[in-house]
Amino acid sequence: MKTFDWQRLSRRLRGSWPSLALLVLLFSASGAQAQKLTMLRAQGGKVVDAGGKEVVLRGFNVGGWLLQESYILKTDTLDSQARIRGGLLRTMSDKELEDFYADYRAKFVTKADIDFVAAQGFNCVRLPFHYDLFLTRAQRLERNKVSRRPRDSKALDAYVQSLTQWYDQNQLFTDAQNLDGFRVIDEVLSWCAARNMYVILDLHAAPGGQGFDRNINDNFLPLDLWKRKDAKGRLIYQDITVRLWEKLSARYQNDPRVAMYDFINEPHKVNAENGLSNDNAEISALYSRLITAVRRQNDQHLVLLEGNGYGNEYTNLTPDKLQISDRRNIVYNAHRYWCPNDPAATDPNPNQINLINNLVAFRTKWQVPVWVGETGENSNEWFAGAVQGLNAQNIGWCHWNLKRVEGVTSLLRVRAYGSILTPEGRTALLRNIQFKECLPNRDVIAALTGPATARTPYAALSIPGTIHATDYDMGRNGIAYQDAYAERIDYRKEAPTNNGSVYRNDGIDIQVNPDKPSNGFAISDMAAGEWVNYTVTVTKAGTYTLQARVKNDTSAPARLTVKLDDTAIGTLAVPQTPPTAPWTTISVPTTTLPAGRHTLQLYVEQPGASLSWLQFNPSTTPTTQGGQ
Structure with a gap:
């Protein structure tokens, strides 16, 4: 095929x-001219x-x-x-x-x-x-x-x-x-x-x-x-x-x-x-x-x-x-x-x-x-x-x-x-x-x-720029993302593999997100040890301010680590957010990012956070973490 x-x-x-x-x-x-189809028949265990x-x-x-x-x-x-x-x-x-x-x-x-x-x-x-x-x-x-x-x-x-x-x-x-x-x-x-x-x-x-x-x-x-x-x-x-x-x-x-x-x-x-x-x-x-x-x-x-x-x-x-x-x-x-x-x-x-x-x-x-x-x-x-x-x-x-x-x-x-x-x-x-x-x-x-080991971009993503959380790469569990429940293999277990059942069809849980600005969706229900990969192009080497639009409905703090090619470039501590204003933007400085094509990974250290987007802005001065 x-x-x-x-x-x-x-x-x-x-x-x-x-x-x-x-x-x-x-x-x-541009397709080739249709070939002449012939009658199919069984030959042992084959169709010929x-x-x-x-x-x-x-x-x-x-x-x-x-x-x-x-x-x-x-x-x-x-x-x-x-x-x-x-x-x-x-x-x-x-x-x-x-x-x-x-x-x-x-x-x-x-x-x-x-x-x-x-x-x-x-x-x-x-x-x-x-x-x-x-x-x-x-x-x-x-x-x-x-x-x-x-x-x-x-x-x-x-x-x-x-x-x-x-x-x-x-x-x-x-x-x-x-x-x-x-x-x-x-x-x-x-x-x-x-x-x-x-x-x-x-x-x-x-x-x-x-x-x-x-x-x-x-x-x-x-x-x-x-x-x-x-x-x-x-x-x-x-x-x-x-x-x-x-x-x-x-x-x-x-x-x-x-x-x-x-x-x-x-x-x-x-x-x-x-x-x-x-x-x-x-x-x-x-x-x-x-x-x-x-x-x-x-x-x-x-x-x-x-x-x-x-x-x-x-x-x-x-x-x-x-x-x-x-x-x-x-x-x-x-x-x-x-x-x-x-x-x-x-x-x-x-x-x-x-x-x-x-x-x-x-x-x-x-x-x-x-x-x-x-x-x-x-x-x-x-x-x-x-x-x-x-x-x-x-x-x-x-x-x-x-x-x-x-x-x-x-x-x-x-x-x-x-x-x-x-x-x-x-x-x-x-x-x-x-x-x-x-x-x-x-x-x-x-x-x-696609091939079994393929990982391909879902969207063209660049730094500096905004990366919507749900635009992670396409590919299998363990290659493009890691999710504890990524497929249903028991007809008696009716729990959806994607809790929101919207936007994408992987194990990653996605919810409709009315918060603005967003692409209308957010990653949610992230368990410790889960991660998602993004293929990104860093157009200019340097340090950046990383902003993240997040919320945390749990009573415990959540923690997300952002990596570039397996090297941590910033950690996001996500406090509990109030129901009246659940979404907040937090900012952290990154380490120096090299130019070129890379794998950006969002890794869940402590569960509880939902993520709408990440945004990378050029920075010449350190930024302390805060919310708005």
């Missing part, structure tokens, strides 16, 4: 929204192209686009797309709702977004979508009735009856030229192929819902995909799911731009506790049907299976257990969140494969490719460790996610917009989701694409 000069990128983008679009135009104009060359798929998910997830849009209380639509329908007509969603889909992901992903060196996009995009607008109106009355079982029964009728009369997914789902897929395939990128088709919200989490699968009732029967006793949602993949296969069976079919995203809680089997029997039966349906059309695309428990557990889903005659071109998926990256860590269940060791062992035992379809939602330290561990084993991965409102873990950050339930909020949302309005999370990109 190619990488770029992130310091140069930082200078180009810093403080200039329009330059982001310019950057993509430059990449697009038509010439037998191994292809390791590394890329980004474009979640939140063709299925809205509440946390991506900061509408957490609404909990799912159906509930968002239900809220909108209180003040909008069905037509107004459809028009809003058409506008949303037209702006959330565009060719400019895909070009930017390609410019970072990624070679694939996973496309999560909702099955309702393959319904006609008239058919979606029937689903809207359930969104309007989510607690009315009769409304849901009526919708299922409509689906059954459309299924029996062959009125589902038939108008490929006009249905929104096919149109969007075709656009994405075109955009990606132009940049030599593959696309993974992901049925993220399956008919009926594949689990409990309606934010993920937008279900009206949990597990209805596995349980709901129609008047004829058929598992109607499963029949509809098979029909959808038959239609997708019929359209794309010979299209090499499609890397894989991801049949069903993250089935979960399909177990005896919820009235189903405890050995994945239902999942195995449906996967067997889906594989058979696709292969019946002579479609040899790679098919991606996702295990129970959010995509990871494969008891009775191994190749020998599936009721199929053709076992070629099957890939097994893992979704890696909040787990160790230690290559020696193992799960005692060999069919639970989210740990790297288990992934490798599963691939070796069954001689099938494995792929991490989702990974992310953690700190940069975790991202870098995950990527380096997976890359070392030639296991591909797809980061979650491209965009997120006020998100520090995504590739692009969407600015806050207010409420989706108000006209003003929707107008702002439709503006802010556009690529030209988004801010790249450069630290995330560097963590995913």
